[in-house]
Amino acid sequence: MVNDELSGKERYEKVIAWFRENMPVAETELHYTNAYGLLVAVILSAQCTDKRVNMITPSLLHDFPTPEALAAATPEVIYEYIRSVSYPNNKARHLAGMAKMLVEQFGGEVPGNLEDLIRLPGVGRKTANVIRSVVFNKAAMAVDTHVFRVSNRIGLTNNSKTPLATEKELVKNIPGELIATAHHWLILHGRYICRARTPHCDKCGLQMICNYYCNTRKIREAKEENNRIIAKETNKE
Numbered sequence: 013m014v015n016d017e018l019s020g021k022e023r024y025e026k027v028i029a030w031f032r033e034n035m036p037v038a039e040t041e042l043h044y045t046n047a048y049g050l051l052v053a054v055i056l057s058a059q060c061t062d063k064r065v066n067m068i069t070p071s072l073l074h075d076f077p078t079p080e081a082l083a084a085a086t087p088e089v090i091y092e093y094i095r096s097v098s099y100p101n102n103k104a105r106h107l108a109g110m111a112k113m114l115v116e117q118f119g120g121e122v123p124g125n126l127e128d129l130i131r132l133p134g135v136g137r138k139t140a141n142v143i144r145s146v147v148f149n150k151a152a153m154a155v156d157t158h159v160f161r162v163s164n165r166i167g168l169t170n171n172s173k174t175p176l177a178t179e180k181e182l183v184k185n186i187p188g189e190l191i192a193t194a195h196h197w198l199i200l201h202g203r204y205i206c207r208a209r210t211p212h213c214d215k216c217g218l219q220m221i222c223n224y225y226c227n228t229r230k231i232r233e234a235k236e237e238n239n240r241i242i243a244k245e246t247n248k249e
């Protein structure tokens with residue numbers, strides 16, 4: 013069955029089957045030991061690499077191992093630990109505010125529901141869904157730039173315009189027990205293979221299922237055919 017003939021359901025089934033076989037283990041690359049540590053790491057990871065965040069969190073969490081400890085620190089002090097991440101000023105403020113709110117309103121515990129999580133400074137829907145799926149094992153799909161791009165390219169979403177639209181489409185079509193893993197499948201595939209500027213389609217096993225690849229190939233073949241016709245006509249003259 014070629015790409016054009018796949019129904020939406022069949023495309024999902026094939027993509028899931030491929031990832032299950034080729035990426036049986038898919039987990040966050042952020043290092044963490046508890047919910048608080050992961051929350052700190054995910055806030056720091058906005059527009060920054062996991063590798064960079066993993067270099068910073070050990071000393072930060074060593075000196076501020078609990079929300080109570082971090083809540084007692086000023087943003088200026090926190091800044092000194094995180095100055096090498098992107099947007100360190102904002103993130104220092106967010107971390108201080110997040111810790112304070114955890115202590116004052118949530119008994120020092122990271123909450124598990126979306127409404128509470130997104131009230132925390134520095135926590136948007138994406139970060140909240142990472143915490144919900146990784147820590148609380150909920151069927152929550154966090155849509156970051158990789159998930160958004162890869163889903164659109166493969167054709168799991170249809171020219172989705174917003175992360176929320178992508179999230180809804182993926183949650184509707186992926187079995188609940190696989191949503192948390194699917195989030196990591198799509199992130200890791202986007203990070204290492206289906207890269208933003210130059211996707212490594214030559215190394216990708218999803219070629220025949222992928223809209224982007226099949227459409228690009230059709231355009232290339234049409235151009236080559238066109239060039240062949242022009243060359244033939246030119247030789248006749």
Ligand code: SF4
Pocket residue numbers: 165166205206207211212213214216217218219222223224225
């Ligand atoms: S075939 Fe290319 S565009 Fe499609 S998922 Fe693979 S790397 Fe991405």
